[in-house]
Amino acid sequence: MIPRPVEPINPFDLHGRVAIVTGAAGGIGLAAAAVLARAGAHVALADIRSGRVADAAAGLIAEGLGCEALRVDVSNREAVDALVADIARRHGRLDVMVNNAAIIDDTSPLTITEDVLDRIHGVNFKGVVFGSQAAARVMIAAGSGSIINVTSGVVDVATPGVTGYSTSKAAAAQYSRGLAMEVASRGIRVNTLAPGWTDTxxxxxxxxxxxxxxxxxxxxxxxxxxxxxxxxxxxGDPLDQAYAILYLASDASRFVTGSVLRVNGGATMPW
Ligand SMILES: NC(=O)c1ccc[n+]([C@@H]2O[C@H](COP(=O)([O-])OP(=O)(O)OC[C@H]3O[C@@H](n4cnc5c(N)ncnc54)[C@H](O)[C@@H]3O)[C@@H](O)[C@H]2O)c1
Structure with a gap:
């Protein structure tokens, strides 16, 4: 039996949707912004490096894509709230929130300092919480939306060389599962992308x-x-992660929430 075609014909189509990608000045965030915009979404590229993110957005706008650049420090709750409220007010909606911005340390579990812990967790964990909460407020009112929190393959394995990073990513992964459960009945999906080593x-x-x-x-x-x-x-190439983000952002994943999508060439399979 030939399966009946499902609507929409292209479930990856994002025309009419609005997305925010944090940490979009380069690497995986920029690749994700480009892929979401090429799928039809209007994409707000947000980053702490205002000059870099403006240049990145200008490149996409020159391709004819619907993009804009905004400065944000994701570790600052007021700044994140203001960013999300501004996008929702000007565009009348927010369909996709990609909390991707992160920083990394090279510190051991025995010697990591309080300063490093606070700095890394402020961006990688609190930034995910602030971005998710601000997006969820808009999405709950609309009854739909997709939140994608970028964590890492480090949540699956012991990684004593990046203590602040791995613990902040594990916290963000656990937070995402709890949020997914909390908002599932309100039409909002929350998923985690766990990239493996990617050239950025x-x-x-x-x-x-x-x-x-x-x-x-x-x-x-x-x-x-x-x-x-x-x-x-x-x-990994940044586009490998970006295509996974497109899947999680789009209706192709309408039945998927609370998941951890591991895009890593099998790197965490042995564990
Ligand atoms: N590259 C990898 O191998 C890899 C592996 C696993 C997970 N990841 C995750 O993928 C995501 C993207 O990483 P990447 O490799 O593209 O890194 P990257 O360093 O190339 O990009 C991170 C971006 O975040 C921005 N940023 C940093 N602090 C910020 C803040 N406070 N507010 C706003 N923006 C801020 C930076 O300016 C930068 O543009 C991160 O969450 C990272 O942890 C990457």
């Missing part, structure tokens, strides 16, 4: 020269080493 500016900190520029030779070796650590032998 965040990971270039390991291959910088003294002057801060990227050593491309060392970077190529580093990427190859990371690729070899995944069963598929691949390193």
């Amino acid at each position: 500016p965040m990971n270039e900190r390991h291959v910088l020269r003294e002057d801060g520029s990227v050593d491309e030779e060392r970077k190529a070796e580093y990427v190859a080493m990371r690729a070899a650590s995944a069963p598929m032998g691949l390193a």
Whole structure:
């Protein structure tokens, strides 16, 4: 029997939808903003680096896409509330909230300081809470919406080298599950994307020269080493994560909430 076509014909179509992506000046956030906009959404690219995010949005606008750039520090509740309220007021809706902004530390469980803990958790955990709450207020009133919180493969494994990062991501993952349960009956879906190692500016900190520029030779070796650590032998591209975000943002995932989507070439399978 040939299955009956389902409506809409293209469940990935986002025309008429409005999305916010935090941490969209580069890396996975910029790729996600581009993919959501190419699927038809109006996308607000938000980042603490106002110049970079303005340039990023200008590139997408030059492609004919519906985008705008806004500065936000996701660790500041008032700033996040103001960002979301501004988008909802000007566009009359908010369909997709991608809480993607994050920072990383290189600290051990034995020596991490209170300052580092506060700084990393302020962005990676509280930023997710603030973004989710502000979006949920708009979405509850509308009776629909998709919140996507970007965590990491580190939530599945012991990672003593990035203590603030891994603990903040685990907190964000657990928060997302609780929120998903709380708002499920109100038409709002909350899912977590757990990327594996992906080639973005965040990971270039390991291959910088003294002057801060990227050593491309060392970077190529580093990427190859990371690729070899995944069963598929691949390193992630920001677009791999962006397409997963498109799935979670769109009606294609209308029956999916409270999930952790692991996009990592199988890296966490052994665990
Ligand atoms: N790259 C990877 O291998 C990898 C793996 C797992 C998870 N992730 C997650 O994917 C997401 C994107 O990471 P990425 O690799 O693209 O990193 P990235 O460093 O390239 O991008 C992060 C962006 O967040 C912005 N940002 C930082 N602090 C902010 C703040 N307080 N307010 C607003 N914006 C802020 C930065 O300016 C930057 O543009 C993060 O949540 C990260 O933890 C990445």
